[in-house]
Amino acid sequence: MTLRRTFKREGEEARRAALIDATLDCIAEGGPQAATVRAIALKAGVTPGLIKHYFDTKEDLVAAAHETLMTRLTEASAAALDDLPADPIARLAGFIANAVTPPVVDPRAMALWAASMQLVPRDTAMRDVHEATYLAFRDRLEGMIVDALRTAGKPHDKPATRALAIAGNALLDGLWIEASVLPDQFAQGEMRTIAIRAFARLLDLKLPE
Amino acid sequence: MTLRRTFKREGEEARRAALIDATLDCIAEGGPQAATVRAIALKAGVTPGLIKHYFDTKEDLVAAAHETLMTRLTEASAAALDDLPADPIARLAGFIANAVTPPVVDPRAMALWAASMQLVPRDTAMRDVHEATYLAFRDRLEGMIVDALRTAGKPHDKPATRALAIAGNALLDGLWIEASVLPDQFAQGEMRTIAIRAFARLLDLKLPE
DNA sequence: GCAGCAATTATTCAAGTGTATAATTTCAGC
DNA sequence: GCTGAAATTATACACTTGAATAATTGCTGC
Numbered sequence: 001m002t003l004r005r006t007f008k009r010e011g012e013e014a015r016r017a018a019l020i021d022a023t024l025d026c027i028a029e030g031g032p033q034a035a036t037v038r039a040i041a042l043k044a045g046v047t048p049g050l051i052k053h054y055f056d057t058k059e060d061l062v063a064a065a066h067e068t069l070m071t072r073l074t075e076a077s078a079a080a081l082d083d084l085p086a087d088p089i090a091r092l093a094g095f096i097a098n099a100v101t102p103p104v105v106d107p108r109a110m111a112l113w114a115a116s117m118q119l120v121p122r123d124t125a126m127r128d129v130h131e132a133t134y135l136a137f138r139d140r141l142e143g144m145i146v147d148a149l150r151t152a153g154k155p156h157d158k159p160a161t162r163a164l165a166i167a168g169n170a171l172l173d174g175l176w177i178e179a180s181v182l183p184d185q186f187a188q189g190e191m192r193t194i195a196i197r198a199f200a201r202l203l204d205l206k207l208p209e
Numbered sequence: 210m211t212l213r214r215t216f217k218r219e220g221e222e223a224r225r226a227a228l229i230d231a232t233l234d235c236i237a238e239g240g241p242q243a244a245t246v247r248a249i250a251l252k253a254g255v256t257p258g259l260i261k262h263y264f265d266t267k268e269d270l271v272a273a274a275h276e277t278l279m280t281r282l283t284e285a286s287a288a289a290l291d292d293l294p295a296d297p298i299a300r301l302a303g304f305i306a307n308a309v310t311p312p313v314v315d316p317r318a319m320a321l322w323a324a325s326m327q328l329v330p331r332d333t334a335m336r337d338v339h340e341a342t343y344l345a346f347r348d349r350l351e352g353m354i355v356d357a358l359r360t361a362g363k364p365h366d367k368p369a370t371r372a373l374a375i376a377g378n379a380l381l382d383g384l385w386i387e388a389s390v391l392p393d394q395f396a397q398g399e400m401r402t403i404a405i406r407a408f409a410r411l412l413d414l415k416l417p418e
Numbered sequence: 419g420c421a422g423c424a425a426t427t428a429t430t431c432a433a434g435t436g437t438a439t440a441a442t443t444t445c446a447g448c
Numbered sequence: 449g450c451t452g453a454a455a456t457t458a459t460a461c462a463c464t465t466g467a468a469t470a471a472t473t474g475c476t477g478c
Contacts, residue, residue, distance in 0.1 A: 007426055009474055015425090031327050033242050037466060047427050048466085058466060107330045117323040118240050120390050121316045131391055166395075167380060167407035170387060174379025181329050182340055186375075198376035201411050216456055218444055224455090246436060256457050257436085267436065420478090428471070435464065442457070448450085 005047070016054050016064070018044045023065040027115050028108045035062065066116055066126065070133050076104070077137065088147035093207045095144055096199050100175045100191040110180035138169045145203065152205055164202060171198060214256070225263050225273070227253045232274040236324050237317045244271065275325050275335065279342050285313070286346065297356035302416045304353060305408050308381045309388055309400040319389035347378045354412065361414055373411060380407060 010018070022044035026035040037058055041048040055061040077099075084094040098104060119126040142165035149156035172195065179191045193209060200207040219227070231253035235244040246267055250257040264270040286308075293303040307313060328335040351374035358365035381404065388400045402418060409416040 004472065005427060007473075009425055012425095030331070032240065036464080038464085049428075049468090050426060052467065053425070111327055111330050114323050114326040117386075117390070118320055118327065121320045122239070127390075131394070134387065134391065135394075163403045163406065166387075166403050167384070170383025171376060171380045171407075173383035173386065174381070175376070177326075177382065178343065178375075178379060181326070181336075182343065185340070185344075194372045194375050197372065198380075198411060201413065202407060204410065213442065214457060216443075218455055221455095245434080247434085258438090258458075259456060261437065262455070422476095424473100424475090426471105426473070428469100430469080431467085433465080433467105436462095438459105438461080440457105440459075442455105444453105444455070446451105446453095 012054070015044075015046070015050070018046070019051060019054060019061060020065045020068050023061055024069060024112060027065070028111050031111075032062075032115055032118075063125065066119075067129065069112055069116065070129050073109070074133060074136060077140075080104075081140075088144065088151045089205065090208055092144045092148045092199070093196055093209075095141070096172065096195050096207075097192045099172045100179055100195045101189075105176055105179045105183075105191070107180050107183075110177065134169075138165050141165050141168055141172075148205060149203065154203075154205065168199060168202060171195070171202070221263070224255070224259070228255070228260060228263060228270060229274045229277050232270055233278060233321060236274070237320050240320075241271075241324055241327075272334065275328070276338060278321055278325065279338050282318070283342060283345060286349075289313075290349075297353065297360045298414065299417055301353045301357045301408070302405055302418075304350070305381065305404050305416075306401045309384045309404045310398075314385055314388045314392075314400070316389050316392075319386065343378075347374050350374050350377055350381075357414060358412065363412075363414065377408060377411060380404070380411070 019040060022040045023035055025043055026039050030039075037048045037051050040061070041051060051058065051061060055064065080098050081095070084091045084098075116126060116130070120130045121127075142161055145164055145168065146156050146161050149161070175191055175195055179186060196207050196209050199205075228249060231249045232244055234252055235248050239248075246257045246260050249270070250260060260267065260270060264273065289307050290304070293300045293307075325335060325339070329339045330336075351370055354373055354377065355365050355370050358370070384400055384404055388395060405416050405418050408414075
């Protein structure tokens with residue numbers, strides 16, 4: 001006569017996805033230490049034991065969650081590219097503006113990013129993921145910089161564009177962090193203007209604001 | 210006949226400092242979750258109970274540790290300023306180079322910074338500390354930019370220098386992060402050159418490399 | 419419908435957590 | 449040297465953690 005919790009069977013992929021999403025939510029809200037098996041299970045609407053059924057260990061679940069996070073960030077960036085104009089210069093400007101305004105600028109994403117950054121120095125798997133993600137983003141930026149410079153009839157030799165991509169990437173990262181963490185410090189649209197003008201000076205190029 | 214651990218009485222300030230240092234070490238090595246009272250006490254060469262004697266709660270100790278960290282970073286930056294040349298342009302170049310090379314670039318500092326970044330979105334006290342630190346650094350950078358522009362006979366109206374300081378700060382932050390976390394990606398001295406050339410273009414100024 | 423298998427829940431356990439309290443030891447002042 | 453107060457250690461406790469196992473339930477194929 002003990003009343004047991006009623007449940008529904010979901011597919012494996014759905015349950016894994018739900019558990020991963022719940023893990024990311026927990027980390028975003030309370031940091032890694034808040035992502036306990038019980039909290040994750042509660043948020044996923046499931047019992048803690050089920051985690052063991054889909055992931056051998058909690059560490060495996062966290063690793064899967066981080067991989068999902070990185071993939072999503074990359075995909076979001078790639079998806080935004082499709083909506084950008086074809087003209088290389090306008091395209092670069094749109095890409096820059098996109099990187100420093102919502103929804104890319106987002107406190108939750110920032111918290112998740114900080115959590116993963118913390119693991120990178122002492123977890124080789126995490127470092128590999130970070131390195132690959134970093135280089136992919138930077139290479140994409142470098143490609144757009146080269147296209148824009150070529151369109152404007154400016155020189156674009158390899159060592160110079162590499163340096164510009166590294167600096168440009170760093171600039172976007174820094175602006176993204178501060179805009180995400182201290183939104184009240186910047187006026188509406190200010191980040192966008194600052195980023196585009198800074199890139200214009202960096203590349204010695206007129207960029208449409 | 211139970212043999213008790215022998216100990217020496219240290220002053221209050223020495224013990225508090227030792228506990229704070231031990232806390233920072235633990236966080237740097239294994240993240241916040243590794244900073245348990247037992248691990249901290251062990252690293253400080255002390256018994257866990259003593260923590261309670263100097264800090265009402267572990268949370269208090271962690272807060273004190275973060276405040277110490279921020280203060281140290283600020284002081285380190287200020288100390289380096291004294292060794293810079295008096296000429297505003299050379300001074301700015303030295304400041305930039307300093308920010309993207311060791312010992313400022315440091316995986317341990319980076320890990321600690323990421324740990325505190327993670328707390329900022331959901332802890333108002335941490336956000337206040339971060340905001341104050343960020344603005345102090347940025348204002349100092351803006352002052353140096355203004356001095357350099359004035360020396361070069363360039364215009365330096367307020368809204369423009371604010372934007373340049375925000376962008377310059379973001380650039381230094383981003384380069385510092387990547388240099389700290391992926392040191393193998395950059396050649397010896399490469400970051401320094403990239404940073405100074407990027408600033409030269411940003412400010413339309415010749416900077417000594 | 420029903421048999422059986424896999425998904426899910428419930429329960430348990432050992433280890434680790436922060437904190438509170440009691441027992442000792444150090445050391446300064448006389 | 450002694451004494452007493454404060455610093456430090458030792459011990460205990462209640463709670464949370466991740467994981468392992470047993471019990472049950474939902475569902476698919478016949």
